[in-house]
Amino acid sequence: MAGRDHRVLKAWPQAASASLSFDGRPAPGLKPGRPVSRGQLLAISRAAGQGDLRAPFSGTVASLSPGLVELAFREGVSGQVPRPLDLGSVGGADLAPALKSLGLDLPRPAPPGQPALISALDPEPGLGLARALWQDQRTTLQRGLALLGRLWPDSELVEILPPRLDPLGAGRALRFREGFPMTLPSLLRMRVLGLPWPSPDGVVGPERLWALGTVARSGLPLTLVPVSVQGFHYLAPPGLRLSEVLAAVNLKPLLGDLALLGGLATGRPTARLGRGLRASDLSLRLIRAGRLPRPPAPCRLCGLCRQACPLGLQVDLAGQFPLEGWARLPAKVLGALAGCAGCGACALACPSLRPLLALAQAAGADDPYGRAPWGPPAGPGPRQQ
Numbered sequence: 001m002a003g004r005d006h007r008v009l010k011a012w013p014q015a016a017s018a019s020l021s022f023d024g025r026p027a028p029g030l031k032p033g034r035p036v037s038r039g040q041l042l043a044i045s046r047a048a049g050q051g052d053l054r055a056p057f058s059g060t061v062a063s064l065s066p067g068l069v070e071l072a073f074r075e076g077v078s079g080q081v082p083r084p085l086d087l088g089s090v091g092g093a094d095l096a097p098a099l100k101s102l103g104l105d106l107p108r109p110a111p112p113g114q115p116a117l118i119s120a121l122d123p124e125p126g127l128g129l130a131r132a133l134w135q136d137q138r139t140t141l142q143r144g145l146a147l148l149g150r151l152w153p154d155s156e157l158v159e160i161l162p163p164r165l166d167p168l169g170a171g172r173a174l175r176f177r178e179g180f181p182m183t184l185p186s187l188l189r190m191r192v193l194g195l196p197w198p199s200p201d202g203v204v205g206p207e208r209l210w211a212l213g214t215v216a217r218s219g220l221p222l223t224l225v226p227v228s229v230q231g232f233h234y235l236a237p238p239g240l241r242l243s244e245v246l247a248a249v250n251l252k253p254l255l256g257d258l259a260l261l262g263g264l265a266t267g268r269p270t271a272r273l274g275r276g277l278r279a280s281d282l283s284l285r286l287i288r289a290g291r292l293p294r295p296p297a298p299c300r301l302c303g304l305c306r307q308a309c310p311l312g313l314q315v316d317l318a319g320q321f322p323l324e325g326w327a328r329l330p331a332k333v334l335g336a337l338a339g340c341a342g343c344g345a346c347a348l349a350c351p352s353l354r355p356l357l358a359l360a361q362a363a364g365a366d367d368p369y370g371r372a373p374w375g376p377p378a379g380p381g382p383r384q385q
């Protein structure tokens with residue numbers, strides 16, 4: 001079932017270059033000037049759950065430095081062409097390493113005895129990618145679901161669906177009518193399963209399912225990632241420089257604008273527009289200076305942040321602190337924020353625009369998606385615009 005045009009995932013035009021960061025070691029023999037084929041191994045990831053780095057297109061290695069490889073597109077260039085892997089014949093304990101080697105970031109499984117949730121919900125307001133994938137890429141998602149069942153043979157897979165979206169056929173499906181922040185992976189898990197603490201483990205969104213289904217269909221390394229750019233949805237090669245992504249949709253950042261990676265609620269501002277797009281980014285949005293919230297005003301002691309908090313935390317205790325005091329928050333405040341899910345609902349509710357999510361993160365809030373705090377390391381600083 002196709003959605004409206006702006007929900008259809010569009011193919012990204014051929015990229016001229018890519019800037020790809022990694023946290024492991026470069027593939028043997030990789031060096032500047034070397035030709036590489038699309039899907040060729042560029043670096044082996046150190047982390048067990050993080051996919052190895054694969055070339056998103058064919059070209060030559062423009063530069064190689066610790067944690068970063070830059071690739072330039074060249075027509076007709078060929079390096080080591082990857083051969084398809086018959087994932088059907090890979091089983092048991094070999095499946096996860098095989099998927100990692102194909103470039104997949106593996107989802108974190110649910111604790112033993114608990115079901116895994118396949119969420120079709122858009123986790124944050126304005127993201128839109130989940131519904132777009134669910135509507136446009138059903139066959140691939142179903143292949144991803146089958147592969148996930150083999151990856152986690154001991155977990156029941158339960159689909160979590162908003163109204164009027166068809167299940168993929170995992171078995172059990174539950175309708176979920178609550179809105180943000182309960183649609184975030186960590187809080188969804190808490191609410192659906194009645195768990196006392198938020199945790200994003202064992203929650204799989206359509207973007208991860210799409211990645212699984214894509215490699216299941218071809219047996220080839222993953223060379224595209226789903227991403228929303230200014231509300232439009234694309235399948236794009238990872239490593240595109242953020243400045244070039246914005247330029248491709250006719251956006252040129254001006255002084256004072258804000259580039260936001262991720263959703264509107266828990267997204268992270270970035271000034272590093274020279275860094276490459278990553279699979280965990282999900283969304284890139286440019287917010288013009290004139291549309292940015294005005295600077296925070298003093299706390300009004302209204303308590304709306306506490307009311308908005310799905311965990312009932314006393315976030316207002318922290319919001320009253322002057323911004324310059326946040327580097328040394330007293331134990332009472334840190335204690336009030338213990339267990340924070342990092343959902344950002346308090347910040348959205350605050351009429352004084354206190355940056356409460358940043359405060360919660362400073363106090364050690366978890367990432368509601370379970371992402372690494374600031375993504376993989378390395379990568380150059382901002383490029384001149």
Ligand code: SF4
Nearest residue numbers: 309340341343344346
């Ligand atoms: S980010 Fe704010 S609303 Fe969300 S759990 Fe933490 S304190 Fe509560």
Ligand code: SF4
Nearest residue numbers: 299300303305319350
């Ligand atoms: S919502 Fe904002 S203004 Fe109101 S108590 Fe919380 S921090 Fe203070």
